[in-house]
Amino acid sequence: MKTRIISAIAFFLLLLVAWEAASLLGWVNRILIPAPSDVLRYLYGAVLDGSLASAALVTVKRLLLGYLCGIVIGLPLGLVTARFKLFQDTIGLLALGLQTLPSVCWVPLAIIWFGQTESAMFFVVVMGTLWSVIIATETGVRTIPPIYARAARTMGSRGIHTWVHVMLPASLPFIVSGMKQGWAFAWRSLMAAEIYVTILTGFGLGHLLHYGRELNAMEQVIGVMFVIVVIGLLADKVLFSPWERFLHRRWGTQGSR
Amino acid sequence: MGIQQELENEAPSKLSVRNISKIFHSKHQIVRALDGVSLEINEGEFVCLVGPSGCGKSTLLNIIAGLDQADEGSVLSDGQRISGPGRDRMVMFQEHALFPWLDVLDNVMFGLRLKPNLKTNERREVAKYYLHLVGLDNFLHANIHELSGGMKQRVALARALAPNPKVLLMDEPFGALDALTREQLYRDIQRIWAQRKKTIVFVTHNVREAVCLGDRVVLFSPHPGRIRHEYPITLPRPRDINSVSLAEKSGEILQALKGYLNDGVVTAANSRTPFNTDGAAE
Numbered sequence A: 001m002k003t004r005i006i007s008a009i010a011f012f013l014l015l016l017v018a019w020e021a022a023s024l025l026g027w028v029n030r031i032l033i034p035a036p037s038d039v040l041r042y043l044y045g046a047v048l049d050g051s052l053a054s055a056a057l058v059t060v061k062r063l064l065l066g067y068l069c070g071i072v073i074g075l076p077l078g079l080v081t082a083r084f085k086l087f088q089d090t091i092g093l094l095a096l097g098l099q100t101l102p103s104v105c106w107v108p109l110a111i112i113w114f115g116q117t118e119s120a121m122f123f124v125v126v127m128g129t130l131w132s133v134i135i136a137t138e139t140g141v142r143t144i145p146p147i148y149a150r151a152a153r154t155m156g157s158r159g160i161h162t163w164v165h166v167m168l169p170a171s172l173p174f175i176v177s178g179m180k181q182g183w184a185f186a187w188r189s190l191m192a193a194e195i196y197v198t199i200l201t202g203f204g205l206g207h208l209l210h211y212g213r214e215l216n217a218m219e220q221v222i223g224v225m226f227v228i229v230v231i232g233l234l235a236d237k238v239l240f241s242p243w244e245r246f247l248h249r250r251w252g253t254q255g256s257r
Numbered sequence B: 001m002g003i004q005q006e007l008e009n010e011a012p013s014k015l016s017v018r019n020i021s022k023i024f025h026s027k028h029q030i031v032r033a034l035d036g037v038s039l040e041i042n043e044g045e046f047v048c049l050v051g052p053s054g055c056g057k058s059t060l061l062n063i064i065a066g067l068d069q070a071d072e073g074s075v076l077s078d079g080q081r082i083s084g085p086g087r088d089r090m091v092m093f094q095e096h097a098l099f100p101w102l103d104v105l106d107n108v109m110f111g112l113r114l115k116p117n118l119k120t121n122e123r124r125e126v127a128k129y130y131l132h133l134v135g136l137d138n139f140l141h142a143n144i145h146e147l148s149g150g151m152k153q154r155v156a157l158a159r160a161l162a163p164n165p166k167v168l169l170m171d172e173p174f175g176a177l178d179a180l181t182r183e184q185l186y187r188d189i190q191r192i193w194a195q196r197k198k199t200i201v202f203v204t205h206n207v208r209e210a211v212c213l214g215d216r217v218v219l220f221s222p223h224p225g226r227i228r229h230e231y232p233i234t235l236p237r238p239r240d241i242n243s244v245s246l247a248e249k250s251g252e253i254l255q256a257l258k259g260y261l262n263d264g265v266v267t268a269a270n271s272r273t274p275f276n277t278d279g280a281a282e
């Protein structure tokens, strides 16, 4: 374990040093590929003047709002899709089709429907989340061994109680992986939307990236990219790691798909 | 309701299986899983249903459990017609059917939580009592996937006993276990049956197991599923699966079983017992 951490740290340090050296020695064009120290200087400044924090806040707020709505709508839809033939042949089919659509593709539609508004952002994130949550929940419920529901029935569980206390937890491994996929889609589509859509109600990380390009400020572009990576990693740790640890503990390695 | 009262044994039920028939329509054929099966099971009796796979044992058990409906006939529990699952009849399946998202204690609590008139800490005490009964005091908070096959079935047994049913329905519960683990469980299930006084219907395809556990062994034959014969077992308890008298008795039943498996008609040459080919329906 320790040697693995050391080798990881060593790798990244080496990468940074080589990169910095290449810039200093003039092997690469410093305008196109700024040195790590330039990026760091930008990040330091952006943190101090608060532009980075406020942009990150705007982006994360949009993301969480749309993502939570996507889950709140997607979970029950997935459940009824698994349960009722009618929903399976309608919503289920729709979800199956739209899930294959790269979520970036929602951006043009969102702009036409909602214009340069917060609603357009919201719409894109919800679309990114919704379909994979529906599909994952449906798959989860479908793959539950029928014996769980039968066992619950002999113990007096019926209707809603069975859904809440048996079907839902039993499909948790699938639901968590669906939520994770939904998160990845939502995150990607929001970035695309922010880069393409300039709106005045909020200035997100995507916009920062966009203006970095407009200003030819490559250290800003790379600095913001770095922040986006960090937020992605943090979200994974905060949102999904606890669930995955729970799955791993309860189901063993088999369940933590 | 207090915990002492909750732990008191419910009086075991008398079961009457009356002329049950069940037909499954699969894609290519019609399967007569049960054909006019009748069986009386006394209060507190331990009855073993034996037969080759496919003769309708599980189907009958599920009908008694109320999980499946018969096409014809009815099952009465203490004179009451069974129309669905009920806490008075708990089931133990071959695949343990424990819930992996709950730990051992919460699995046993699942049925208890659905039982009214109990406080949460009383439910916990009841669950602990049954886990003690099956010898799992030290595994209250273990995860299901960490348990061995035998321990999983012990948890399943505790879970089935916890709501204090009048009838215990067991469908090949030890089928997937190794011989040593099974022997230990034979001893334990006999002890628990004596202590908790349940009516038990126990399905198995293992004749020795049936003779070891049952007051009566009911022999089924397939296509269509019917009762062929019943053997009262009067060997003294607790029984040891390896004892000579038990081996003799199961040899006798096994021979009859082989007889009708070979040609469907039992002749004097391959059976020492007179055979009731009309089934045991009275």
Ligand SMILES: Nc1ncnc2c1ncn2[C@@H]1O[C@H](COP(=O)(O)OP(=O)(O)O)[C@@H](O)[C@H]1O
Pocket (backbone or CB within 6 Å): B024, B025, B026, B031, B032, B033, B051, B052, B053, B054, B055, B056, B057, B058, B059, B060, B225
């Ligand atoms: N749900 C079902 N659909 C179709 N056929 C079934 C179903 N359940 C059981 N059967 C058939 O009914 C017969 C009896 O099955 P079962 O009661 O499981 O037998 P056993 O438990 O004695 O092995 C078998 O031939 C089986 O294939």
Ligand SMILES: [Mg+2]
Pocket (backbone or CB within 6 Å): B057, B058, B059, B171
């Ligand atoms: Mg069976």
